[in-house]
Amino acid sequence: MKKIFAKRAAAALLAGTLALSVFTGCGDSKETGGNTGSELDPENPTKVTFYSYSLTYPSMKPGMEHLIQEFNDTVGKEKGVIVEGVPDANMSKYKSDIQAGQQVDIVQHGWNSLDDSKENMGIKAYEDVFPKDELEEHFSGMEQNAVKLGQIDGKTYGLAFTFSTPILYINGTLFEQAGLDPNDPPKTWDEVLAAAKQIKEKTGKDGFGLSPQNGWVTEGVIFSNGGSMLNSDRTKATFASKEGVEAISKWKEFFTSGVAALGTDSEVSQAFMAGNVGMHIQSTSLLSGILSSAEAGGWKVYGAAMPSFGEKTPAPVNSGSCLAVRPDSDLKAKAIWEFIKYVTGDEGYTIITSEIGYLPLRTYLADDEKYLKSFVDENPLVRVNIDQLKNVKPVTIWPAGTATECFTIFTDAITRSLTTDADVEETLKEAQSQIDKILAQQ
Numbered sequence: 001m002k003k004i005f006a007k008r009a010a011a012a013l014l015a016g017t018l019a020l021s022v023f024t025g026c027g028d029s030k031e032t033g034g035n036t037g038s039e040l041d042p043e044n045p046t047k048v049t050f051y052s053y054s055l056t057y058p059s060m061k062p063g064m065e066h067l068i069q070e071f072n073d074t075v076g077k078e079k080g081v082i083v084e085g086v087p088d089a090n091m092s093k094y095k096s097d098i099q100a101g102q103q104v105d106i107v108q109h110g111w112n113s114l115d116d117s118k119e120n121m122g123i124k125a126y127e128d129v130f131p132k133d134e135l136e137e138h139f140s141g142m143e144q145n146a147v148k149l150g151q152i153d154g155k156t157y158g159l160a161f162t163f164s165t166p167i168l169y170i171n172g173t174l175f176e177q178a179g180l181d182p183n184d185p186p187k188t189w190d191e192v193l194a195a196a197k198q199i200k201e202k203t204g205k206d207g208f209g210l211s212p213q214n215g216w217v218t219e220g221v222i223f224s225n226g227g228s229m230l231n232s233d234r235t236k237a238t239f240a241s242k243e244g245v246e247a248i249s250k251w252k253e254f255f256t257s258g259v260a261a262l263g264t265d266s267e268v269s270q271a272f273m274a275g276n277v278g279m280h281i282q283s284t285s286l287l288s289g290i291l292s293s294a295e296a297g298g299w300k301v302y303g304a305a306m307p308s309f310g311e312k313t314p315a316p317v318n319s320g321s322c323l324a325v326r327p328d329s330d331l332k333a334k335a336i337w338e339f340i341k342y343v344t345g346d347e348g349y350t351i352i353t354s355e356i357g358y359l360p361l362r363t364y365l366a367d368d369e370k371y372l373k374s375f376v377d378e379n380p381l382v383r384v385n386i387d388q389l390k391n392v393k394p395v396t397i398w399p400a401g402t403a404t405e406c407f408t409i410f411t412d413a414i415t416r417s418l419t420t421d422a423d424v425e426e427t428l429k430e431a432q433s434q435i436d437k438i439l440a441q442q
Contacts, residue, residue, distance in 0.1 A: 038331055042080040046335040051094040052108040053321070054162060054356065055087040059289060063355030070351065071342045081335040095121065098326075105336055109324040111395045112403045114150060114158050119400035123324045125155035129333045130340075138341055146361045149394040150322040158322030159344060162358040164284040165316040165388045166217045166306050167381060168192070173299035174278040178202040185304035189250050192279065192307050196259040199278035208254050209261035209268040209280040212415040216319050216395055217281055222247050223315035224308060229396040229410075235442075237435040239410065240428035247309065248417050249424045262419075275299055281306065283319045284385045285357040291379075303381040305388055316388050317395040320358055346371055359385055399442050406435045 040046060050068065054060040068085045076082055088094055094107045098121055109117060117123040126135060135156075139147050142160070150158030172182040178199040186192040196207025210217060219229055227243035230236065238244070254260040261268045261277045272280035273293035282290075294301045306314040323340060327333035342348050349360040350371045363386050365371040376382045398406050413431030417424045 040080040040331070040334055040338070042078065045076070045080045045082045046331055048081060048083045048105045048332065048335050048339060049086055049103065050083050050106045050108070050339070051086045051088040051091075051097075051104055053088050053091055054108060055085050056089040060162075060285075060356050063351060066355060067343055067348060067351045070347065071339055074347075075338055075342050079335075079338050081338050083339050098122065103328055104326060105328075105332060106339065107324045107326075108161060108321045109158055110321060111149065111158070111318070112398050112407060114322065114324065114397050115152055116398075116400040116403055117324060118152060118157050122326045123157055124326055125157055126159065126325070127155050129325065129327055130337050134337070134341075138344070141362050141364075142344065143361045143363055143389045145389055145392050146318070149318060149392075150324075152397065158324045159340065160318070160361055161321050161323045161344060162285070162352060162356060163318055163320040163361055164357075164359050165318060165385055165392055166220060166281045166283060167384050167388070168304045168306060169272065169280045169282060169290060169381075170302040170304065171272070171275060171278050171294075171299055172302045173275070174199055174203055174205055175302070178278070182300075182302040185302065186279075187304065187308060189307045189309055193250075193253055193257070193259075196254060196278060197257060200259045203278075205276050205278060206261040206271070207259035207278045209272050209277040210251070210254075211261075211263060211265040211268045212418045213411060214265045214281075215411075216317055218411075218414055219395055220306060220315060220317040220393070221251060223317065223393045224306065224312060225250075226309075226312060230398075234397075234399050235439055237406075237410075237432040237439070240425070240432040245425045245428060248414065248428065250309070252418050252424060255418050273297075284359065284382060285319070287357050287379065287381060301381070303384055305384055313391055314388070315391055315393045317393055319395075353382065359389070361389075363389065399439060402435075402438050402442065406438055409434050 052064055054064040065085065068083050072082055086093065088108070091110055094104045098104050107117070146160040146163060149160055150156055168185065170182050170185055175182040179202060180195055180198060186195045192208060199205060199207035212218070222229065222239055222244045225243045225247035227241050227247055228238045231238055261271050263271065268277070268280065269282055269286060271277050273290055275297045290301055306316045308314045323344070325336050325340070327336050344361065346362060346365060349362050349365055352358050353360045353372055354375045359382070360366060360372055366376045366383060366386055367373055409431050413427050416422045417427045
């Protein structure tokens with residue numbers, strides 16, 4: 001208890017220091033380049049730092065670098081903004097740089113710890129730093145379910161950026177060898193289980209892959225059966241409800257039946273790409289790698305939406321990231337807003353979808369010849385993902401100071417529930433009780 005109190009006291013002190021540095025920094029900033037005025041100036045461009053974890057992934061880095069460079073060469077050059085990409089593995093460098101007193105302008109941020117950065121890292125609400133009319137206009141063209149995901153207490157602290165929902169990838173060759181039709185994929189969890197058993201029996205390969213440590217899909221499994229993670233005011237955990245227990249119990253049948261691929265999220269994905277798993281639930285961000293592996297292995301990739309529980313509508317959650325901002329002056333806010341508008345606009349999402357693999361949150365681009373229609377026509381699984389956006393539910397944003405601890409308890413309980421003889425209901429209720437004690441201390 002003393003350790004917890006000490007950590008929170010330190011966090012509060014840091015938050016106060018950061019808030020003071022941000023607000024006292026308004027006006028001129030050493031990071032604004034040569035511009036000391038109040039308006040953007042192409043002759044004296046304003047420098048903006050963009051901390052991005054995508055810049056540390058070989059599969060994403062070229063696309064992200066292209067996105068930044070295209071902005072700098074077009075809108076940035078015209079308006080007077082230069083964006084510097086800062087590789088940020090595990091989203092840790094931005095924190096250490098902020099704590100060291102450096103100005104961090106934009107962060108490619110995860111979802112579950114967004115409230116923590118709001119409280120302790122000086123993240124600002126979009127409504128507090130950008131023009132209201134321009135925000136409304138920009139948001140109006142985006143998928144509204146996605147726009148709402150980064151809202152806390154009615155304000156936007158993170159705008160959806162690189163984003164996908166989970167889909168059911170299918171190895172067409174293993175399906176055919178098992179006497180199944182990949183053009184008629186299973187639609188419910190019961191149908192997926194039956195198909196997985198048939199694949200195992202006929203081919204000897206694992207029928208289905210979804211690691212207990214997947215990090216985000218699990219919440220969608222619970223939501224799809226009508227369950228939830230937290231109550232409305234985020235003061236109590238709710239995943240051990242009847243609906244949550246039923247959902248995890250159904251998933252456990254894949255393990256007890258011996259048809260589930262074992263291993264970490266990365267290991268299960270690698271096994272699927274190697275042609276050793278019949279079905280795999282995963283993000284579209286792996287689509288290019290899966291397609292390449294299938295071509296090299298001589299099998300064809302098919303896919304379908306996330307499975308449902310009976311007649312209930314599947315409720316996938318989102319993976320990927322949002323853009324969090326912390327301008328230290330009005331001038332910097334203007335520069336940041338130009339970058340935000342570009343990378344979450346028509347040109348930005350065309351690059352993000354075609355070169356990195358995430359969804360275009362401006363879904364009309366999928367039918368526009370100028371932008372993404374030809375790409376989507378060549379890669380129909382992207383449209384499966386787009387169609388799920390209307391049912392997406394937000395991945396859990398844990399209360400500040402609790403994200404890491406609570407998420408670890410939850411994931412450990414899911415792993416025990418699925419891969420051991422532990423009783424699902426007892427295991428989830430025990431984890432829920434532990435998390436409730438943590439939330440009660442907030």
